[in-house]
Amino acid sequence: MVMRQILAGLAFMLSTGFAFADEAPPDNPLVEGPTWETIREAIAGDSEIHDAGPFLTLRAPYRADDAAIVPVTVEQTDPTAGPIDALTLVIDENPAPVAAEIRFGPSMMPLKFETRVRVNQYSNIRAIATTPQGYVMTGRYVKASGGCSAPATRDATAALTGMGDMKLKVFELPVKDQTMRREAQIMIRHPNYSGLQRDQVTQLFIGAHFINTLEVRQGEDLLFSLEGGISISENPVFRFTYVDNGSADFTVHAVDTDGNVFNRVLPKRPPA
Numbered sequence: 001m002v003m004r005q006i007l008a009g010l011a012f013m014l015s016t017g018f019a020f021a022d023e024a025p026p027d028n029p030l031v032e033g034p035t036w037e038t039i040r041e042a043i044a045g046d047s048e049i050h051d052a053g054p055f056l057t058l059r060a061p062y063r064a065d066d067a068a069i070v071p072v073t074v075e076q077t078d079p080t081a082g083p084i085d086a087l088t089l090v091i092d093e094n095p096a097p098v099a100a101e102i103r104f105g106p107s108m109m110p111l112k113f114e115t116r117v118r119v120n121q122y123s124n125i126r127a128i129a130t131t132p133q134g135y136v137m138t139g140r141y142v143k144a145s146g147g148c149s150a151p152a153t154r155d156a157t158a159a160l161t162g163m164g165d166m167k168l169k170v171f172e173l174p175v176k177d178q179t180m181r182r183e184a185q186i187m188i189r190h191p192n193y194s195g196l197q198r199d200q201v202t203q204l205f206i207g208a209h210f211i212n213t214l215e216v217r218q219g220e221d222l223l224f225s226l227e228g229g230i231s232i233s234e235n236p237v238f239r240f241t242y243v244d245n246g247s248a249d250f251t252v253h254a255v256d257t258d259g260n261v262f263n264r265v266l267p268k269r270p271p272a
Helices: 002-023 034-044 156-160
Strands: 049-051 056-059 070-076 086-091 098-104 112-117 123-131 134-142 166-171 181-188 211-218 221-228 237-243 249-256 261-267
Touching: 034 086, 034 123, 056 123, 056 134, 070 086, 070 123, 086 112, 098 112, 166 261, 181 211, 181 249, 211 237, 221 237
Parallel strands: 049 134
Antiparallel strands: 056 070, 070 112, 086 098, 086 123, 098 221, 112 237, 123 134, 166 181, 181 237, 211 221, 211 249, 249 261
């Protein structure tokens, strides 16, 4: 009888523990570290960087399932504080800490933007936003390692097949939005080699080859433009909310470090 009660109690604790883990994931604020002080000036110069506070949040897992594809979401939580003109995504301990520099058009406000990054060792991930009031910063500490050198999911020949192909997915927002606000995701097929990965057959390093310029528009209006580095994951994915201007298509312009140019027109609604 006692053993049955113990087992029942253990089962209850395990079940509630998993429930609590789903409902309240561990908070992982930025931690102090020397690396930031060595790279801060290169990113923001002498400008003061303020705590984003309730204006902006960055979500990333405390312990990543896969260091090569760590999801990062930046969201403007106080739309009344003004627009975000640009954003720098920084992974302190990566070989090239600046993952991306992104500029946004007015239709992206209030901002909600998600992508996937490589994390090479336990590191702070920071979002530094340019606002009318100056620089503000938020971030999370993520436990992950080996993301920049993790083998590609395909061999070199397969990885280059279909390079530049793009897919669009449009989502329904959970609440009906009367402001024409929509949510979309664009995936670009590209190996985005970091230069730190090895060919699994020859064991030689694969040269860096990644998308370094990206521009997404709806009609003539800019949604966002991005200058990326080796920290953006293989087959880059960008998910974002935007105000629909009524145009029928997204146009995407991407350039990689080998000079390949990829231009695509993605209809917002599939043909009937």
